[in-house]
Amino acid sequence: MTSSQLFEQIRKKKSYLCVGLDTDITKIPKHLLSSDDPVFEFNKQIIDATHAYCVAYKPNIAFYEALGPKGWESLQKTLNYIPKDIFTIADAKRGDIGNTSALYARAFFEQMNFDSITVAPYMGEDSVKPFLQFQNKWVILLAHTSNSGSADFQLIESKVTGRKLYEEVLLKSQEWGTKDQIMYVVGATQSEKFKEIRDIAPEHFFLVPGYGVQGGDLQTVSKYGMNRTCGLLVNAARSIIYASNDHDFASAAKKESISVQQQMEQYLDLYLK
Amino acid sequence: MTSSQLFEQIRKKKSYLCVGLDTDITKIPKHLLSSDDPVFEFNKQIIDATHAYCVAYKPNIAFYEALGPKGWESLQKTLNYIPKDIFTIADAKRGDIGNTSALYARAFFEQMNFDSITVAPYMGEDSVKPFLQFQNKWVILLAHTSNSGSADFQLIESKVTGRKLYEEVLLKSQEWGTKDQIMYVVGATQSEKFKEIRDIAPEHFFLVPGYGVQGGDLQTVSKYGMNRTCGLLVNAARSIIYASNDHDFASAAKKESISVQQQMEQYLDLYLK
Numbered sequence: 001m002t003s004s005q006l007f008e009q010i011r012k013k014k015s016y017l018c019v020g021l022d023t024d025i026t027k028i029p030k031h032l033l034s035s036d037d038p039v040f041e042f043n044k045q046i047i048d049a050t051h052a053y054c055v056a057y058k059p060n061i062a063f064y065e066a067l068g069p070k071g072w073e074s075l076q077k078t079l080n081y082i083p084k085d086i087f088t089i090a091d092a093k094r095g096d097i098g099n100t101s102a103l104y105a106r107a108f109f110e111q112m113n114f115d116s117i118t119v120a121p122y123m124g125e126d127s128v129k130p131f132l133q134f135q136n137k138w139v140i141l142l143a144h145t146s147n148s149g150s151a152d153f154q155l156i157e158s159k160v161t162g163r164k165l166y167e168e169v170l171l172k173s174q175e176w177g178t179k180d181q182i183m184y185v186v187g188a189t190q191s192e193k194f195k196e197i198r199d200i201a202p203e204h205f206f207l208v209p210g211y212g213v214q215g216g217d218l219q220t221v222s223k224y225g226m227n228r229t230c231g232l233l234v235n236a237a238r239s240i241i242y243a244s245n246d247h248d249f250a251s252a253a254k255k256e257s258i259s260v261q262q263q264m265e266q267y268l269d270l271y272l273k
Numbered sequence: 274m275t276s277s278q279l280f281e282q283i284r285k286k287k288s289y290l291c292v293g294l295d296t297d298i299t300k301i302p303k304h305l306l307s308s309d310d311p312v313f314e315f316n317k318q319i320i321d322a323t324h325a326y327c328v329a330y331k332p333n334i335a336f337y338e339a340l341g342p343k344g345w346e347s348l349q350k351t352l353n354y355i356p357k358d359i360f361t362i363a364d365a366k367r368g369d370i371g372n373t374s375a376l377y378a379r380a381f382f383e384q385m386n387f388d389s390i391t392v393a394p395y396m397g398e399d400s401v402k403p404f405l406q407f408q409n410k411w412v413i414l415l416a417h418t419s420n421s422g423s424a425d426f427q428l429i430e431s432k433v434t435g436r437k438l439y440e441e442v443l444l445k446s447q448e449w450g451t452k453d454q455i456m457y458v459v460g461a462t463q464s465e466k467f468k469e470i471r472d473i474a475p476e477h478f479f480l481v482p483g484y485g486v487q488g489g490d491l492q493t494v495s496k497y498g499m500n501r502t503c504g505l506l507v508n509a510a511r512s513i514i515y516a517s518n519d520h521d522f523a524s525a526a527k528k529e530s531i532s533v534q535q536q537m538e539q540y541l542d543l544y545l546k
Contacts, residue, residue: 022373062369062376068349068384069342076341095393096335096366097420097487100295103335111341120368120393122415124422142395147370149397152445156438159430165438172425214370 001087001115002136003180003205007229009055009085014265016230017257018056018089018207020237021046021078022063027242029249039067039074042249044081046241049254053261056233057082058089058207079112087233088115089140089207095120095127102130109134116140118185118207121169125176132177139182143170144197146187146210170200179203186225188216188234194224198231205231212239218260222267230272236260274360274388275409276453276478280502282328282358287538289503290530291329291362291480293510294319294351295336300515302522312340312347315522317354319514322527326534329506330355331362331480352385360506361388362413362480368393368400375403382407389413391458391480394442398449405450412455416443417470419460419483443473452476459498461489461507467497471504478504485512491533495540503545509533 010016021043025033028042035041047057059078064071082088094104094117101119108117109131116138119128131139144154144166154166161168173182179201186197188210197206206225210216211234218234225232240260244252283289294316298306301315308314320330332351337344355361367377367390374392381390382404389411392401404412417427417439427439434441446455452474459470461483470479479498483489484507491507498505513533517525 024376060369060373062367062373062380065380066376066384068380069345072342072345091369093369093393094335094366096333096364097418097482100333100335103297103339107335107338107341111339120366120395122393122395122426123418123420124425124427126420126422128422145370145396147396147399149399149401152397153395153438153441154397156429156441157432159432159435162432165426165429168426168429209370 003229006055006087006205009087010230013053013055013261014268015053015055015261016232016234016264017054017260018058018233018235019046019050019054019240019257020091020209020235021057021059021241022237023059023241024063025067027245029245029247031247037074037077039064039071040077043074043078045250046253047081049250050240050257051083051086053257054086056087056089058091058235061090061092076112079114090114090117093118093120093142095123097123098126098130101127105131105134109137116183118142121173128173129176132181139177140207141169141173141182141184143184144186144190144193146189146214146216150187150190167200170197174201183207185209188218188221189214191217191220191224194221198225198227202227203231205233207233207235209235212236218263219267222264222271226267226271226273228273230268234264276502279328279360279478282360283503286326286328286534287541288326288328288534289505289507289537290327290533291331291506291508292319292323292327292513292530293364293482293508294330294332294514295510296332296514297336298340300518302518302520304520310347310350312344313350316347316351318523319526320354322523323513323530324356324359326530327359329360329362331364331508333364349385352387363387363390366391366393366415368396370396371399371403374400378404378407382410389456391415394446401446402449405454412450413480414442414446414455414457416457417459417463417466419462419487419489423460423463440473443470447474456480458482461491461494462487464490464493464497467494471498471500475500476504478506480506480508482508485509491536492540495537495544499540499544499546501546503541507537
């Protein structure tokens with residue numbers, strides 16, 4: 001999917017919601033456990049209930065890895081079930097030396113057909129570039145994440161440039177690929193920094209986790225983060241998929257998605273440049 | 274495995290060699306492709322040929338992920354086949370927000386029974402600590418890696434402390450767990466920095482990739498990196514497992530392992546504090 005196709009979907013659905021399929025087999029409604037593939041059954045019903053209101057799905061790969069080979073099968077079935085016009089994100093935060101990153105890219109872009117993958121920047125250019133060799137596929141690079149540990153290293157200021165580590169990541173990585181290949185993870189909990197971050201990367205899409213359970217503020221993120229092509233994919237996982245833990249889990253997820261989509265519709269009207 | 278048990282193995286085998294099981298199905302000898310599980314068959318023969326000369330095996334998880342669910346099965350069989358007194362490293366470079374890191378830990382420490390896992394530090398404390406909640410399991414944190422991109426961010430000097438990013442990682446992480454839980458990845462290609470790095474983390478084990486094909490120097494690494502409990506696990510993958518691409522691949526791997534072990538025996542005599 002290209003960035004114009006993604007923006008087209010955002011305009012069509014009046015939404016920049018990404019639903020996080022962080023499907024924990026110990027948390028899904030108990031009545032599903034008797035199915036052959038409870039994780040896929042859960043995901044299928046969530047997708048049926050929410051696909052009209054979101055433009056992306058983001059399975060966090062850890063949830064599937066924790067279940068061994070069976071988990072990877074559930075992941076593959078989920079990916080195949082997602083409608084083709086919805087952007088898919090392998091939230092894997094992978095990264096390794098060149099030849100190894102190339103294999104991770106093979107796993108997620110060829111073995112499975114994800115549109116994009118989250119990548120950790122610590123090992124630098126040659127750990128990221130192999131993911132950029134695929135047509136119409138995206139790297140979503142960690143920049144300023146949503147968790148408390150984001151303060152440990154991401155805020156270290158360079159003696160030479162005065163810039164923080166995450167700013168160096170945002171700048172340096174723009175030498176590695178275009179705004180039609182690279183997105184950045186910027187946590188919703190970092191909302192007050194969105195204005196500065198937008199200045200450093202005016203045209204790139206941001207994947208924004210931390211809304212919902214982690215407490216980020218959607219209006220501030222939208223006001224300061226939106227650009228001419230929206231430029232935001234705001235992720236909500238637990239607040240949607242676990243809105244109910246009962247037989248009505250899918251309709252509860254639908255209700256929550258509609259609520260978020262309606263807020264987003266307002267913010268698109270207000271803030272789309 | 275505790276650090277004293279690991280040191281005991283190093284003394285017994287007179288070796289601190291870690292063999293990297295980076296098994297690429299497109300690179301193994303063609304005659305193996307007719308087996309039910311070519312990757313496992315390759316690993317099995319490599320393990321049979323080399324286990325007397327090494328104290329650790331390190332499968333890089335990307336190589337197995339690239340093969341989908343079948344790859345995970347090969348990985349599991351490989352792990353089960355490794356002798357119990359050999360240290361196992363899941364080279365996965367994982368890391369995510371707390372609840373998600375906990376699931377990665379579940380995948381590699383419970384679903385599969387690895388002794389240790391490599392972890393990326395970018396997201397800070399709460400992304401690493403969940404891996405530290407397991408008895409007798411280890412986190413191997415990326416510090417100064419072996420690849421050229423290590424210069425992009427790891428050498429950024431802090432305006433406040435003057436320390437480089439990788440030094441901040443080495444120091445800060447020592448607040449999160451003990452030297453009997455945390456090791457560090459320090460590339461063999463960074464050999465001239467081993468002395469300084471050893472000063473910052475005198476008692477910790479270092480996992481040292483980049484020897485062999487990547488060109489790191491074993492003697493310098495050993496001279497400056499060794500401590501009272503050896504403190505080094507030097508990884509060699511391609512130079513051992515692809516020493517031959519023919520029917521004699523296992524005996525070629527054995528020969529190469531013996532050669533490395535013999536050098537290490539000398540360095541243990543020379544440099545063990």
